[in-house]
Amino acid sequence: MKLTIVMYHYTRDLTHSRYPAIKGLDAELFREQIAFLKEHFTVVTMEEVLDCLEGRYELPEHALLLTFDDGYIDNYTLALPVLEENRLQGSFFIPGKTFAEHKLLDVNKLHYTLAAAEPEILYRELLAKLDYYRGREFDFPSNEELIAQYAVPNRFDTGETIFVKRMLQTVLPERLRKRISSELFAEYVNVSEEQLAYELYMSEEQIRLMKRHGMFIGVHGYDHYWLGNLPDDQMREDIQRALTVMDEFIDRKRWVMNYPYGSYNDGVLKYVGSEGAAAGLITKVAVADLDTCAPLELPRLDCNDFPPKSENYKNISRSEG
Numbered sequence: 001m002k003l004t005i006v007m008y009h010y011t012r013d014l015t016h017s018r019y020p021a022i023k024g025l026d027a028e029l030f031r032e033q034i035a036f037l038k039e040h041f042t043v044v045t046m047e048e049v050l051d052c053l054e055g056r057y058e059l060p061e062h063a064l065l066l067t068f069d070d071g072y073i074d075n076y077t078l079a080l081p082v083l084e085e086n087r088l089q090g091s092f093f094i095p096g097k098t099f100a101e102h103k104l105l106d107v108n109k110l111h112y113t114l115a116a117a118e119p120e121i122l123y124r125e126l127l128a129k130l131d132y133y134r135g136r137e138f139d140f141p142s143n144e145e146l147i148a149q150y151a152v153p154n155r156f157d158t159g160e161t162i163f164v165k166r167m168l169q170t171v172l173p174e175r176l177r178k179r180i181s182s183e184l185f186a187e188y189v190n191v192s193e194e195q196l197a198y199e200l201y202m203s204e205e206q207i208r209l210m211k212r213h214g215m216f217i218g219v220h221g222y223d224h225y226w227l228g229n230l231p232d233d234q235m236r237e238d239i240q241r242a243l244t245v246m247d248e249f250i251d252r253k254r255w256v257m258n259y260p261y262g263s264y265n266d267g268v269l270k271y272v273g274s275e276g277a278a279a280g281l282i283t284k285v286a287v288a289d290l291d292t293c294a295p296l297e298l299p300r301l302d303c304n305d306f307p308p309k310s311e312n313y314k315n316i317s318r319s320e321g
């Protein structure tokens with residue numbers, strides 16, 4: 001049984017937001033896209049997918065699941081009304097820290113910094129900072145080595161942007177990442193982190209309302225870490241913290257995991273499975289085949305792979321045979 005899972009992040013009205021350059025799907029495009037998906041697919045609920053994985057339900061042909069990562073407030077203000085209007089369910093994956101502490105996730109600190117400054121300028125400034133910090137308190141490879149390994153463009157970003165992202169998301173030692181991220185944020189973004197966190201994420205009450213309106217709420221870690229790169233005890237601690245603050249919204253015996261950055265390993269799979277995860281979402285680009293896929297590793301397509309953004313989804317389903 002095939003299932004196309006679509007992944008969304010921001011669904012904001014970009015032209016009116018504080019940083020119009022930030023990446024995301026515009027509200028009007030989102031509305032158009034939902035109309036397209038409704039016409040060409042059958043949108044199913046997460047509960048139906050879980051029933052199917054447990055062998056108690058057959059998905060319709062051209063089944064499609066809508067997923068939203070990171071708990072952004074525009075999921076509530078813009079996506080929810082469109083979904084309700086169309087009588088569709090969305091599944092929302094919310095990092096615990098965003099509503100429990102109102103702290104900015106590192107990933108968003110980085111998004112806002114990247115949106116506020118030219119990638120080439122950030123790239124050069126980051127290289128200078130690496131030279132400054134290297135050997136002082138921290139040890140890491142030379143700029144030449146790092147560039148050769150990480151400044152590699154992908155289908156969305158230039159080499160410079162990828163380099164800045166990789167360095168500040170995962171490559172540098174955690175304490176240094178946090179320090180440089182905060183320095184760059186303070187330098188280029190003219191708003192405090194706390195203020196931005198309140199503007200950016202859904203509140204607990206809004207999440208409650210989403211659930212009451214039939215939306216599915218799932219787990220996306222606590223601190224939005226690359227779980228596959230963490231030592232075992234820290235990985236477990238992050239997932240436990242997430243499960244604790246999400247308790248009201250999830251079924252502890254049948255919850256759904258969405259690995260931040262699509263990062264996981266065998267240890268992560270084993271742990272979330274033992275804690276009651278019934279399904280897991282990854283970022284590998286493919287149409288899921290529920291008869292053959294591991295339930296904790298379901299691949300997804302990006303919303304940019306569908307009209308009105310592109311027709312990529314056609315090639316992706318074809319290449320899957």
Ligand SMILES: [Zn+2]
Pocket residue numbers: 069070220224260261
């Ligand atoms: Zn995320």
